[in-house]
Amino acid sequence: MTVIDGNHSSRRINLVAAAMKAEKYLEVGVADGETFFSVSIPSKTGVDPKFRFDAKSRESEGEHFCEMSSDDYFTGVARGTKFDIVFLDGLHVFPQTFRDFCNAIMFTGDNSLIIIDDTIPSDVYSSIPEVNLALATRTREGGTGAAWHGDIYKMIYAVHDFFPSLSYLTVSSRGNPQTFIWRETRRYFSPRFNSLEQISRMTWFDFQENMDLANLSPEEYAIPTVISKLLSSDFG
Numbered sequence: 202m203t204v205i206d207g208n209h210s211s212r213r214i215n216l217v218a219a220a221m222k223a224e225k226y227l228e229v230g231v232a233d234g235e236t237f238f239s240v241s242i243p244s245k246t247g248v249d250p251k252f253r254f255d256a257k258s259r260e261s262e263g264e265h266f267c268e269m270s271s272d273d274y275f276t277g278v279a280r281g282t283k284f285d286i287v288f289l290d291g292l293h294v295f296p297q298t299f300r301d302f303c304n305a306i307m308f309t310g311d312n313s314l315i316i317i318d319d320t321i322p323s324d325v326y327s328s329i330p331e332v333n334l335a336l337a338t339r340t341r342e343g344g345t346g347a348a349w350h351g352d353i354y355k356m357i358y359a360v361h362d363f364f365p366s367l368s369y370l371t372v373s374s375r376g377n378p379q380t381f382i383w384r385e386t387r388r389y390f391s392p393r394f395n396s397l398e399q400i401s402r403m404t405w406f407d408f409q410e411n412m413d414l415a416n417l418s419p420e421e422y423a424i425p426t427v428i429s430k431l432l433s434s435d436f437g
């Protein structure tokens with residue numbers, strides 16, 4: 202396993218992985234491997250329809266590459282595997298991420314962690330689900346930058362309203378926000394929208410009004426919280 206200097210994602214993942222002694226890691230959406238290659242977990246699997254490196258030559262005992270969509274991976278290859286940490290960073294649209302998340306639940310255990318990237322769009326343009334439209338609209342309105350988060354923010358509301366046996370927080374400092382999700386029942390559960398259809402039609406303005414459900418937490422507080430939850434045997 203080659204470990205290179207990390208970014209905010211691998212820094213957060215490595216802190217949790219070391220504490221929970223994680224053995225199996227799955228990353229959906231790997232691109233050039235900036236995060237993947239700096240994650241320090243003995244067995245790592247990367248899934249991407251088009252890796253930006255020669256995956257065949259990088260294959261090793263600890264690093265496995267599946268050049269295919271996440272749907273093809275989960276339905277054809279994953280079979281029986283239980284991952285300790287799953288990092289979802291593939292196609293940045295709600296329907297695909299929702300399906301990746303449901304699949305990730307199937308391939309994780311009681312003390313596993315699922316991380317969803319890009320859950321807090323940086324501006325209204327970044328929240329547009331179609332990347333070209335997002336970037337063109339920002340430029341037309343005089344904005345700059347190529348940030349694109351898509352409508353993954355809707356995952357916060359889908360998890361909140363439809364997965365009451367999961368708990369979550371969103372790491373809000375020292376890098377792009379990401380939502381960390383683990384198995385722990387939320388005891389005073391009450392759905393806010395109670396409609397997947399309504400969640401799927403949310404806009405950035407609805408998101409602003411319902412930001413409280415993101416459970417924002419600065420990294421220095423969030424990571425120890427997640428670790429203590431994962432190490433606790435008091436789930437359910």
Ligand SMILES: C[S@@+](CC[C@H](N)C(=O)[O-])C[C@H]1O[C@@H](n2cnc3c(N)ncnc32)[C@H](O)[C@@H]1O
Pocket residue numbers: 210228229230231232233234235236237248249250251269270271272290291292297
């Ligand atoms: C933002 S990049 C990933 C960055 C990477 N996780 C990192 O932190 O360095 C998103 C990647 O998702 C991949 N992708 C797009 N659709 C996908 C799908 N259906 N399944 C898996 N990956 C997908 C793209 O090819 C792209 O490489």
